[in-house]
Amino acid sequence: MSPSSRKSHITNHDNPIDPRPRPKNEKLGGDAGRNRKYNMTEVLTPASSPVQPAPKSATEIAEQILGRIDWMTPTEGYCDCPGQNRHSNKSSRRDCAVYLDHTPTLHCVHHSCENIITATNKKLRDAILRGKPAEARRITAEDKARKRERDDSERVRLRAAKALPQVLKEFAWPYQQIVASSPTSITGNEPEHWKLLLQKFETNDVVWIGDKFDSGRSEHAKHFKPAGEWLKHRAAPAPFICPVAFKNTSCARSNDNLVARRFLVVESDTLSRDAAGAVFRWLHEGCDLKLVAIVDTAGKSLHGWFEFEEDLLDDLKLVLPAFQCDPKLFTASQPVRLPGALRDGMAGKYQKLVYLSPKASHV
Numbered sequence: 001m002s003p004s005s006r007k008s009h010i011t012n013h014d015n016p017i018d019p020r021p022r023p024k025n026e027k028l029g030g031d032a033g034r035n036r037k038y039n040m041t042e043v044l045t046p047a048s049s050p051v052q053p054a055p056k057s058a059t060e061i062a063e064q065i066l067g068r069i070d071w072m073t074p075t076e077g078y079c080d081c082p083g084q085n086r087h088s089n090k091s092s093r094r095d096c097a098v099y100l101d102h103t104p105t106l107h108c109v110h111h112s113c114e115n116i117i118t119a120t121n122k123k124l125r126d127a128i129l130r131g132k133p134a135e136a137r138r139i140t141a142e143d144k145a146r147k148r149e150r151d152d153s154e155r156v157r158l159r160a161a162k163a164l165p166q167v168l169k170e171f172a173w174p175y176q177q178i179v180a181s182s183p184t185s186i187t188g189n190e191p192e193h194w195k196l197l198l199q200k201f202e203t204n205d206v207v208w209i210g211d212k213f214d215s216g217r218s219e220h221a222k223h224f225k226p227a228g229e230w231l232k233h234r235a236a237p238a239p240f241i242c243p244v245a246f247k248n249t250s251c252a253r254s255n256d257n258l259v260a261r262r263f264l265v266v267e268s269d270t271l272s273r274d275a276a277g278a279v280f281r282w283l284h285e286g287c288d289l290k291l292v293a294i295v296d297t298a299g300k301s302l303h304g305w306f307e308f309e310e311d312l313l314d315d316l317k318l319v320l321p322a323f324q325c326d327p328k329l330f331t332a333s334q335p336v337r338l339p340g341a342l343r344d345g346m347a348g349k350y351q352k353l354v355y356l357s358p359k360a361s362h363v
C-alpha cells in the first residue's frame with residue numbers, strides 16, 4: 001500500500017504533525033473513553049510479508065559499493081549519498097535509501113546528485129544481478145510503481161523532519177513535567193519499578209529478562225519466564241528486558257520465538273530528554289498511541305513505552321527516524337533497560353520509571 005493511501009492519522013494530513021481532534025477527556029494519563037481500533041495482541045506473522053529477503057551476498061555487495069548501510073529491514077537501509085558533495089541543501093544520514101527487495105535501487109531525496117545516483121544504480125545492479133537472467137534486469141511496471149511509492153515515502157520523511165521543531169514547541173513536555181504528571185506515583189520506590197512495568201504484560205506472557213548476552217544457548221532458557229513467575233523475585237533479576245512475549249520453549253531472543261509484540265519502545269540518541277518528552281507526547285496525543293511508561297535509563301536517554309499498534313508501524317518507521325528516534329527498536333527482540341535495576345551495577349544509580357499509566361486491568 002502506498003503511504004499516500006494509508007488511512008492512519010500519522011501521515012494522512014498535509015502536515016504530518018497535525019493531530020486528530022481528540023475528545024477533551026483524553027489527556028495524558030487518561031484512560032477513559034478510548035476506543036481500541038487495533039488488536040495489539042495480534043500475533044506477528046513475519047512469513048506473510050510480501051518482501052522477499054535478499055540473498056546475503058546482495059547486502060554485502062551493496063555495502064562494498066556504498067559503504068556503511070544502516071539496515072531498517074533485511075532489504076532496506078540508509079547510507080551516505082555517493083553524490084553528497086553535490087547536494088545544494090543540507091545532507092542528513094537519512095537522505096539516501098537502498099532497496100534490495102526487487103531491482104536493487106538507491107534513492108536520494110536530493111536532486112543535485114541525480115547523475116551520480118543513476119550511475120551508482122547501474123553499478124549496483126550490474127554487481128548484484130551479474131549472472132542473473134535478463135528478465136531480472138529489466139525495469140518493470142512494478143519497479144516504477146515501487147519508485148513512486150518510495151518517492152511518496154521520502155516526501156513524508158522530509159515533511160516530518162521539517163515538522164520536528166514545531167512538534168518540540170507545540171507538544172513540549174520537559175522532564176520535570178513528565179515526572180510531575182505521572183498518573184501512578186513512582187517516586188521513592190525505584191527498586192520496585194521493574195515490577196510495576198512487568199505488571200503491564202499479561203501474567204502468562206513469557207518475558208525475557210537478562211543481561212545483553214543471555215540469549216542463544218540452552219542454558220539461557222532460564223531467562224525466559226512468565227511475567228507472573230518473574231514477579232516472585234525480590235529484586236530486579238537483571239538489567240535488560242524485551243518488550244515482547246516469547247514462546248515458552250525459547251532460549252534465544254530471536255524473532256522466530258516471538259508470540260506477540262506488547263510494546264513499542266521509542267528512544268533517541270540525539271534528542272535531549274526534554275525533546276524526547278515532546279515526541280512521546282506527540283505520539284500519545286497526536287497519534288493515539290497509548291503511552292504506558294517512560295523509563296529514565298540513568299544514561300542520556302529516555303525510553304517511551306507505548307502499547308504496540310501493528311497498524312501504525314509502517315508510518316512510524318517513516319516518521320520516527322525523521323524525528324531522530326532510533327529505528328533499531330523496531331526490531332522486536334531488541335533488549336532495553338529494565339527500570340528498578342542498577343545502571344552498570346553502580347550503587348544507587350537506578351534505571352527508573354519517570355511516568356507510568358494507571359494500573360493495568362489484566363494483572
Ligand SMILES: [Zn+2]
Binds near residue numbers: 082096109110113
Ligand atoms: Zn544525494
